[in-house]
Amino acid sequence: MKDMKEKIMHAVFFITACISVLAVALICIFLFKTGFSGIKEIGLFEFLTGTEWRPKNDIYGIFPMIIGSIYVTAGAIVIGVPAGILCSIFMASFCPKWLYRFLKPVINLMAGIPSIVYGFFGLVVFVPIMQELTGTAGKGLLTASILLGVMILPTIISVSEAAIRAVPPQYLEGALALGATKEKSVFFTVVPAAKSGILAGVVLGIGRAIGETMAIIMVAGNQPVVPDSIISGVRTMTANIVLEMGYATGLHREALVATAVVLFVFILIINILVTILKNRSKA
Amino acid sequence: MKRKLKEYRNNPVSLLLYLLVALATAVTVGITLAIIIYILIKGVPHLNGDIFAWKYTSENASMLPAIINTIFMTVLALLFAVPAGIGSAIYLVEYAPKGNKFVNLIRLTTETLQGIPSIVYGLFGFLMFSVYLGFGYSLLGGALTLAIMILPLIMRTAEEALLSVPDTYREGSFGLGAGKLRTVFRIILPSAVPGILSGIILAVGRVAGETAALLYTAGSVAKVAGSLMDSSRTLAVHMYVLLSEGLYTNQAYATAVILLLMVVLINLASELIAKKFTK
Numbered sequence: 001m002k003d004m005k006e007k008i009m010h011a012v013f014f015i016t017a018c019i020s021v022l023a024v025a026l027i028c029i030f031l032f033k034t035g036f037s038g039i040k041e042i043g044l045f046e047f048l049t050g051t052e053w054r055p056k057n058d059i060y061g062i063f064p065m066i067i068g069s070i071y072v073t074a075g076a077i078v079i080g081v082p083a084g085i086l087c088s089i090f091m092a093s094f095c096p097k098w099l100y101r102f103l104k105p106v107i108n109l110m111a112g113i114p115s116i117v118y119g120f121f122g123l124v125v126f127v128p129i130m131q132e133l134t135g136t137a138g139k140g141l142l143t144a145s146i147l148l149g150v151m152i153l154p155t156i157i158s159v160s161e162a163a164i165r166a167v168p169p170q171y172l173e174g175a176l177a178l179g180a181t182k183e184k185s186v187f188f189t190v191v192p193a194a195k196s197g198i199l200a201g202v203v204l205g206i207g208r209a210i211g212e213t214m215a216i217i218m219v220a221g222n223q224p225v226v227p228d229s230i231i232s233g234v235r236t237m238t239a240n241i242v243l244e245m246g247y248a249t250g251l252h253r254e255a256l257v258a259t260a261v262v263l264f265v266f267i268l269i270i271n272i273l274v275t276i277l278k279n280r281s282k283a
Numbered sequence: 284m285k286r287k288l289k290e291y292r293n294n295p296v297s298l299l300l301y302l303l304v305a306l307a308t309a310v311t312v313g314i315t316l317a318i319i320i321y322i323l324i325k326g327v328p329h330l331n332g333d334i335f336a337w338k339y340t341s342e343n344a345s346m347l348p349a350i351i352n353t354i355f356m357t358v359l360a361l362l363f364a365v366p367a368g369i370g371s372a373i374y375l376v377e378y379a380p381k382g383n384k385f386v387n388l389i390r391l392t393t394e395t396l397q398g399i400p401s402i403v404y405g406l407f408g409f410l411m412f413s414v415y416l417g418f419g420y421s422l423l424g425g426a427l428t429l430a431i432m433i434l435p436l437i438m439r440t441a442e443e444a445l446l447s448v449p450d451t452y453r454e455g456s457f458g459l460g461a462g463k464l465r466t467v468f469r470i471i472l473p474s475a476v477p478g479i480l481s482g483i484i485l486a487v488g489r490v491a492g493e494t495a496a497l498l499y500t501a502g503s504v505a506k507v508a509g510s511l512m513d514s515s516r517t518l519a520v521h522m523y524v525l526l527s528e529g530l531y532t533n534q535a536y537a538t539a540v541i542l543l544l545m546v547v548l549i550n551l552a553s554e555l556i557a558k559k560f561t562k
Contacts, residue, residue, distance in 0.1 A: 005464060006462055006463060006464050009464050010378060012370065013370050013371070013373050013374035013377075013378055014374055014378070015370075016366065016367045016368075016369075016370030016371045016374065017370065017371035017374040017375060017379070017389055018371075018389075019367045019371065019434065020371065020389060020392045020393050020396055020434055020435065020438065021388060021389060021392045023392070023396060023431045023434065024392040024395055024396060026407070026411060027399070027403070027404075027407045027431075030407050030410045030411050030415070031403070031406065031407060031410070034410060082307070083307045083310060083311060084307075084311075086303055086304045086306075086307030086308070087304070087307045087308045087311045089304050090304035090305060090307065090308040091308065094301065094304060094305070095308075103308070103312065105550065105554060106312050106315050106316070107311075107315075108550050108554070109315065109319075109546065109547065109550050110311075110315045112488050112492070112546040112549065112550055113315075113318065113492075113543065113546055114491075114492025114493070114494070114519050114542055114546070115492070115494070115495075116492070116494045116519050116522050116523055116526075116542075117318075117322070117492075117522075117539050117542055117543065118318070119526075120322075120522065120526060120535060120539055121318050121321065121322065123526070124325075124532075125321065150314055153311055157311070181290060181294050181297040182297075183294075183296075183297035183298075183300040183301050184294070184296065184297055184300070186300075187300055207398050210400070211398075211399070211400025211401070211402065211403070212400070213400065213401065213402040213494075213495040214494045214495050214519075214523060218526065238400060238402045238495075241402055241406060242402055242405075242495060242498065245406065245409065245498075245499050246498075246499070256406075257406060257410065260402070260403050260406045263400065263402075263403060264399070264403055267398050267399060267400065267403075268395070268398075270398065271394060271395055271398045274394075274398070275394065
C-alpha cells in the first residue's frame with residue numbers, strides 16, 4: 001500500500017515535469033503549422049525580403065519589420081548597455097551598504113513595472129519632448145530606442161552585478177596590492193574577469209528588447225516601412241502582430257503567425273547564445 | 284575622505300571612472316523615480332468614486348471590473364502553474380537521476396519558455412485555446428496561457444529553494460525510517476516554503492502586469508467575468524484599451540497608479556519573505 005503511494009506520486013511528479021516539454025512542443029506545433037502554411041503561400045523569399053506590407057492587397061513582406069526590430073534593439077543596446085554595465089559596476093564594487101539597501105529595491109521595482117506603464121510614460125513624456133526637439137510627430141526609432149534602453153536596464157544590471165560579485169576577491173586584492181587605485185583595479189581586473197557573465201546579461205537584455213511589445217507600440221509610430229532616419233516611424237515584428245491580430249483572417253492571419261515564427265527563431269538564437277555564455281562563465 | 288581626494292588628484296582617470304559609474308547609477312535611479320513620481324502626481328487626483336464604480340460605462344471608464352478580473356486571472360493562473368511548477372521542481376531535485384538526458388531536455392525547454400516574448404505566448408494561446416479548442420476570448424484561455432508563461436519562473440525558484448535545503452535534513456528523515464514521499468512533504472517542502480513563495484509572488488507580478496499575452500486570449504470585455512468562458516479585461520489590458528481609444532488619458536493615469544501600487548506591494552512582499560529566508 002505504502003509502496004503503491006510512493007510509486008503513484010513518483011509518476012505524478014514525473015508527469016508535472018513533462019508539462020514544460022509538452023508546452024514547448026505545443027507552442028512549436030501551433031506556431032509552425034499556421035506560420036509555415038502562410039510562408040508557403042507567400043513564398044519564403046518574398047515574405048522575408050519583401051519591403052511592402054499591404055494586407056488589403058495580399059502583399060506580405062516583413063522586411064521593414066525585421067529591420068525595425070533590429071534597429072530598435074540596436075538603439076536600446078547603445079543606450080541601455082553602457083548605462084546598465086556602469087550601474088552594475090557601481091552596485092557591485094563601489095556602493096556603500098546603506099545606499100545598496102535603497103538601490104537594490106529600486107532596480108527590482110524597475111524590473112517589475114509593467115511594460116504598458118513604461119509605454120504610457122513614454123507616450124506622455126518622451127513623445128512630447130521629441131516633438132519639441134525634432135518638429136516631427138515625436139514617435140519613432142529614437143523615442144522607442146530610448147524607452148527600450150531604459151526598460152532593459154534592470155535585466156542587464158542584475159545579471160552583470162551577480163557576475164561581478166562572483167569574481168574571486170583575490171583579483172581585486174591582488175591589483176590593489178600592486179598599487180592600482182580601486183577604480184582601476186575594478187575596471188581592469190575584476191570586470192574583465194566577469195566578461196562572460198556580463199555578456200550573458202547583455203544578450204538577455206537583447207532578448208527582452210526584441211520581444212517587447214506593449215511599450216513599443218505606444219512610441220514607435222508603427223509605420224510598416226523601412227525607416228530612413230532615426231526620427232522616422234518604425235514598426236517592429238511584435239507590434240505588427242499585436243496591431244493587426246484583432247481583425248486578421250485567412251492569409252493575413254497566417255502571415256502574422258509567420259511573423260511570430262521569425263521572431264521565435266530570433267529568440268531561439270539568443271537563448272542559445274545565453275546558454276553558451278553562461279556555461280563559459282561557469283567554467 | 285581627504286586621502287581619497289589626494290589619491291584622485293594623482294589619478295584623474297580613476298576619478299573619471301568613479302564619476303562615470305556614479306552618474307550611470309544616478310541616471311538609472313533618477314529615471315525610475317521620475318516615472319513613479321510623475322505617474323503618482325498626475326494620477327492620484329483622478330482616483331475618485333467614479334473610477335471605482337461597480338459597472339463600467341463609457342462615461343466613467345471604471346476600473347473596478349478590471350481589478351476583479353485581474354484577481355480572478357491571477358488566482359486561476361496560479362492554480363494551474365503552482366502545482367505543476369512545484370511538482371516538476373520536486374521531480375528534478377529529489378527524484379530525477381543525475382545527468383539524465385530527459386532531465387537535460389526539461390531544463391532546455393524551461394530555459395526556452397523563459398525567453399519567449401509574451402506576444403508569442405498570446406499568439407499561441409489564441410491559436411490553441413481561442414481557435415483550436417473553441418474557447419473564444421475567455422478567462423480560462425487567458426489563465427492557461429499565463430500559466431504556461433509563469434511556469435518556468437515558479438519551477439526555477441522552487442528548484443533553487445529545494446536545492447538549498449541541506450542534505451542532512453533528508454538523511455535525518457530517512458534515518459528515522461520515513462519514506463521518500465513523507466520526507467518530501469513533511470521535511471523538505473516546509474523548509475523550502477519561503478523560497479517557493481517569493482517565486483509565486485514574482486509570478487503574481489508578471490500576471491497582473493501582462494497585456495500582450497491576454498489581448499487575444501482573454502479579450503477585453505469590461506465586465507466582471509461571470510464564468511470561466513467569459514471574456515475578461517484585466518487591469519493592464521484595461522489601460523491599453525483606454526490608451527488606444529485615446530479619450531481617457533486621466534483614467535489611464537489613475538489605472539497606472541493602481542498598477543504601480545500593486546508592483547510596489549508585490550516587491551515589498553517578496554523582499555520581506557526573502558529577508559526571512561536568509562535569516
